Amino acid sequence: MEKIRDRIEARFEQWARWVFENRYKTFVFMMVAIGILLSNLPQITIDTSTEGFLRDDDPALLAYNDFRDQFGRDExxxxxxxxxxxxxxxxxxxxxxxxxxxxxxxxxxxxxxxxxxxxxxxxxxxxxxxxxxxxxxxxxxxxxxxxxxxxxxxxxxxxxxxxxxxxxxxxxxxxxxxxxxxxxxxxxxxxxxxxxxxxxxxxxxxxxxxxxxxxxxxxxxxxxxxxxxxxxxxxxxxGSPVFTNDLKKSMMKDMRKFMVMAIIAISLLLFAMFRRVSGVVMPLFVVIVSLLSTVSVMAIAGTAIKLPTQILPSFLLAVGVGDSVHILAIFYYRLQKGDGKEDAIAYAMGHSGLAVL
Incomplete structure (x- = not known):
């Protein structure tokens, strides 16, 4: 088991070195891929209906749809x-x-x-x-x-x-x-x-x-x-259509408000931890782009943001920043020990890459 883990960590180190050597090409490729994903972001839908809590094949929802087929919408x-x-x-x-x-x-x-x-x-x-x-x-x-x-x-x-x-x-x-x-x-x-x-x-x-x-x-x-x-x-x-519409607006307003509050709080804590601008900018850039890309993939897949999944942005922020802190803490530590940037990045990825994954 240890050998398998050592091999995986070695692969992470190799991958980190390859990315470092091809950093400009990798950056351009990632920006193009992210741009393509983000172009679908406006297509995301929000579903605040009661039916949104149920799976498409849920018997209760199927029975309700049959009711609407026969008698129309009851709203x-x-x-x-x-x-x-x-x-x-x-x-x-x-x-x-x-x-x-x-x-x-x-x-x-x-x-x-x-x-x-x-x-x-x-x-x-x-x-x-x-x-x-x-x-x-x-x-x-x-x-x-x-x-x-x-x-x-x-x-x-x-x-x-x-x-x-x-x-x-x-x-x-x-x-x-x-x-x-x-x-x-x-x-x-x-x-x-x-x-x-x-x-x-x-x-x-x-x-x-x-x-x-x-x-x-x-x-x-x-x-x-x-x-x-x-x-x-x-x-x-x-009426229920009005309530559903107002609930959606309120949910979007709350999501934006708490996202901004979370980003400000995370920025302050990251600066207090690393005392570097790069220690604030890089993690936030990664997690925000990851969050927007995730929502874009939901839009492409036709998956709406529903009441149970409105926690997703906050969850991704917390997990993404936690992963970034793991990598950056080791990276800065190795820099202070005298390693070059390539060696510090490779060591950090080899040490924490598997855990982050």
Whole structure:
């Protein structure tokens, strides 16, 4: 066993000497390789969804995906408004304008419901009338009073489109279940004359709404409601898509903040340990480039950063700096003993290379 270890350490020494002799070529090659990797960094995705905790083949996730196939996405954006008076002509006009603009400008929207288009089913004489609640927009206070009575007496509206006390009203936005990337699948293909049934493989090509599309949708909603929000029209935004988007932003903000704090703390400790600028710059350069390269490889592989893996940057920083300290401590020690740079590097790699690996 000792002989095997001695051989491995000797190989590390040989490799270190070869790199030292070809340091400029090695540096250029590494910079080109790292540059290619980092070019993929913008493609990294972040998944803060609950499904991100599960493997793709997890039975619970497969069952949930089957549910979404049959019934659509069960996540909604709630736009809640609390004016001085819900049943005021001026407010209802503004609510209608907001409803229409959301319907026009929000992408990946499957359905939108508010008092403006809520289904109103009632009987008048021998007739059954089905219409939108505000299909005939009120022109005076008497019309508003009728709509108020009709609204508050309908149990289907209470605690969904209007609060029980009539002070809150909402716009409920249901998002698409599927990503627009799957729109190339012809849903009527199976009904064409002479066409066979739609294959399972074709159905599986459709992706559920992606994190990027969820962000696009929430951003569009926020852009629209920002033009209406005010003291006389206070808006509160809620719903799981909004929570997921805000959680992602918060996670990214925290990752950046703690990364900066960690780098500052590590820099101070490295300087206190080595008392050299090179003892600070070299380890940090190596670990930061390694971290960015790792995230780039995740982007290339299509692996998203998820809540359980958000610790990865801090973990890589700690491990990478620890490895660098092992190598540099021995390197500087051998320099002080009178070794040349090549011999000091070779000795440090032979001594700690296997342990670091």
């Amino acid at each position: 909604m954006v709630i736009v809640a408004i609390k004016p001085d008076d819900v049943f005021d002509i001026g407010f209802l006009k503004k609510l209608k304008a907001l409803h229409n603009e959301l319907e026009e400008k929000v992408p990946h929207l499957d359905d939108i419901t508010s008092l403006i288009n809520a289904r109103n089913t009632r009987g008048e004489g021998d007739e059954l009338i089905v219409e939108d609640l505000l299909e005939n927009f009120p022109a005076n206070d008497d019309d508003v009073a009728k709509i108020k009575k009709r609204t508050l007496s309908n149990p289907m509206y209470k605690n969904l489109l209007i609060s029980e006390d009539g002070k809150f009203t909402t716009i409920v936005i249901k998002t698409d279940a599927y990503s627009s990337e799957g729109e190339n699948v012809d849903m009527l293909a199976g009904f064409n004359e002479g066409a066979g049934p739609i294959s399972q493989e074709g159905e599986s090509e459709r992706k559920f709404l992606t994190d990027a599309e969820n962000t696009e949708m929430v951003t569009a909603v926020r852009d629209v409601i920002a033009r209406y929000d005010g003291d006389d029209f206070p808006i509160i935004l809620a």
